[in-house]
Amino acid sequence: MQFRLGPTVGRCAFRERMLGESRMAAHRGSMLRTANWLTHLALPMLALWLLMKRPAVDLEWDNRIAHFVLVLSASAVSVALGVVIARAARARDDARLWLVSLVFVTTAGFFGVHALFTPGVLKDTSDADFMFPTRMGLVLAGTVALASAATFSPARSAGLWMLRRLLSGLVWASMALCAVVVNFGLLDRLPDQELVERVEHDAALIGGALFATAAAAYFPIYRRRPAVVLMSVLTAFVLLAEASVALAVGMSWHASWWLWHLLMTTAFCFIAYSARVQFHREGSARGLFDALATRETVAALRSDYSMALDAMVDVMQRRERGEQVPSGAVTIRLADRFGLSEQQVAVLKRAAEALGAEREQLRRLSKLVAVGEELSVIQDEDVLLGRVMSAIADAFPRDDIGLAVMHAGELHSNDSPAPGPTASGAVTLKLPLEVKGKIAGMITVRRPGGIFPDADVALLRSFASQTSIALENARLYRHLDDLFRSYMSPAVATALLADPDQAGLGGAIVDATVLMADLRGFTAFAEAHSPVHVVTMLNTYYGAIVPVILETGGTITQFVGDAVMAVWGAPARHIDHALRAARAGLALHAAVEQAAVEHDDWPRFRVGINTGPTLVGNVGAAQMRSYTAIGDTVNLAARLQDLAKPGQVIVGHGTVAALGEAARVSARRRVKVKGKSEPVEVYVLDAIR
Structure with missing residues (x-):
């Protein structure tokens, strides 16, 4: 006999293996995408290296108008980006968004100054003055880009937000100062032009390093939030870093020099294109740059x-x-x-x-899990089914749930769905409950005016499966419980089920009343009759007297042939244990007479009852034990039984004292019994008032 467990929802090993393979595939895909991205970003640097390595292919193209239009257009795109991101920053009060907008406004401003002072278009300028705005702008923009990649605490974010107007003013003031320097040719007036060239060269490299560091700092942010706009900004920063390198080493008006213009323009246009795609995908400009925001x-x-x-x-x-x-x-x-x-x-x-x-x-x-938990709970079948039906009703509140249980080969409905006005359009699903391969019941689910999706059908079948298992376990437990209680007194069985620790060997001394009863003349009767006849007589008698003992709260500790021993006051505690035992002793004789009414030749019981301190508990070994009572009180009860005549109840002095006025006794006398040095008082119990 075995209690069943609920079905496993999935095959765990297979699922874990599939999840592991899925993670590995996703990781490989991510690695391939990263490698592809890095390859594309490395191509401009490879081209720059080739141009520097082979000056013959670094062709010159001195087109001032094309330069003016290209740079001014890129600057306009960058300004537009800065404005859009700044608007998002104001909507969110977000410091990082504002810094990112400042990056593009800064590059746009200085790039625009560079375009306006293109030699020979609006004004004739030298190379030193002409290139100064771009190098200065890259350093400032790179610094802001790196600052935007920092981790912003709420306090730092709030402080930076308060200073945004001041910082913006400083950037615009720097642009104005740069324009003044270029317009008046101040750099050309410096005595050491080689120093000016070295400073501008180093400034371009510093700007590139700042943008490269900012891109590296943004990569962990992108890993946490893999959004398109984050990847676009990260890519733009890498392109601006590469543009700075090309600016530092390229020859003016040659291919290597035009390369950094193309890289900067690509950086701005790449973000603009990503934002446009995102806009068309979502249909709204709001939230386009939310992925750039701070954690808060x-x-x-x-x-x-x-x-x-x-x-x-x-x-x-x-x-x-x-x-x-x-x-x-x-x-x-x-x-x-x-x-x-x-x-x-x-x-x-x-x-x-x-x-x-x-x-x-x-x-x-x-709710299904709750039903599954009922599998391990010992409970009555009706209580179990009530809880299960309540769980199903909670899981499907709009449906009518009914239950029918099999009794005597027929389904008897406990609560079937009541017909209503929507009954004509209702769909009914019947779910059988099986116990040991046989139908034990039926759950009926009616859905008014609708159908059952596959997911609902699967879940309801799981409910039915779990209910079947719970019902089978409940019935197995009930069967085991009945067997358990039939082999020992129900009081002992109940005590052990409530507290299994009481099954340990040992005992305790309690005030209790012990009843001993046996059949006078049983040996002669057994000798004169067949064993089958003897067993029939004993079972008939025990079938009559056991209910009498149990109904009065007694605990039967043992049957020994024709003798029975019972205790009141243990393990169940009763203050009136003596009164209960006395009533049981008198009722025992009445039950025996009723059982043997057609068998005058059957021997009759004699009963001895004694009250006093008694050692009660489990006696035996770890492999086999029994609940019993031992001690002088038990021994005296056995001696009193020997003194009794058939149909008579002899009680000791302790029992009479405990009964008090409730007992009507007669034939008081002092007798000498085995095991006692002094005579003891004994009484014949005639009735209980």
Whole structure:
């Protein structure tokens, strides 16, 4: 006989292996994408190396107008990016977004100054003055880019946000100063032009190092938040770093020199293109650059979006329950709050539907888990089925749930779905409960006006499967419990089930009343009759007297042939244990006479009862033990039984004292019994008042 456990939801080893392979495949895919990205970014540096290695291919193209248009256009794109990101920064009060916007505004400003002073277009300038704005702008923009990659605590973010106007003013002042220097040719007036060239060369390399470091610092942020805009900014910083290197080593108006213009233009256009793609995908400009924000801003956004999603889920769940809740007002409020487009609202609705379905499934699975937990709980079958049905009803509140249990070969419905006005359009699903391969019951689920999706059918079948196992376990337990109690007194069985530690060897001295009874003349009767006849007589007698003892709260400790021993006051404690034992002794004779009414030749019982301190507990060995009572009180009860005549109850002085006025006794006398040095007082118990 074996208790069953619930079915495993999945094959764990297979699932873990598949998950591991999926993770490895995703890791390999990520490594390949990273390698591909690095390869593309390395191509400009490879081209620059080739141009420096082979000056013959580093062709000259002195087109001032093309330079003016290209650089000014790139500057305009960068300004537009800076403005858009600055607007997002103001909407979120986010310091990092503002710094990123400042990077593009700075590069755009200095790049624009560089374009305006293109030699021979608007003004004739020298190479030193002409290249100065770009080098200065790269250093300042690289510094801001590196600062934007820092970790922002709430205090640092708030402080930087307070200083944003001052810092912006300093950047614009630097642009103005740069324009003044170039316009008046101040660098050309310096005596050491070689020093000026070295400083400008080193400034370009410093700017490149700053942008490269900023890109490296942004990479962990991208790993945490793999968003397109983050990858775009990271790529732009790498391109600006490469442009700085090309600026430092390229020859003016040669291919190597044009390369850094192309790299800077590509950096700005790459981000603009990514933002445009994201805009067309989402249908709204709001939130395009949220991935660049600080952790606090991202956490706040997630909280806001989670609240919005919860609001949508709540509305949908309430509407599913039949409530008249308009979703339009909620949709409009969310769209206004988050600046969502119709497309984004539609996505939010789909997400809410998916989340609502997932939550509902998780809620139902929790009810299934609760049913599974019932497998290990020992309980009555009716109580078990009541809890299971309650769990199923909670999991599927809109459905009508019914249960029928098999009794005597027929299904008897405990609570079947009641017919209602929608019964004609209802769909009913019947789920059999099987115990040991046989139908033990049926769960009926009726869904008014709807169908059962595959997921619901699978879950309901799991409920039925778990219920079948729980029902089988309950019946096995009940069978074992009945067997257990039939081999020992129910009081002892109950005590052991409540506290298994009581099964240990040993005992305790308690005040108890012991009853000893045997058949006078049993030996002669057994000699004169067949064993079958003797056993029939004993079973008939015990079938009559055992209920009498148990009904009065007694504990039968042993049957020895024709003798029976019972104790009151242990293990169940009773203050009136003597009164209970006395009533049982008198009722025992009445039950015996009733059982032997057609058998005058059957011997009759004689009963001895004694009250006093008694050692009760488990006696035996670890492999075999029994609950019994021992001691002088027990021995005297046995001696009193020997003194009794058939149909008579002899009680000791301790019992009479405990009974008091309730007992009517006669034939008081003092007798000498075996094991006692002095005579003892004995009484014949006639009745209990």
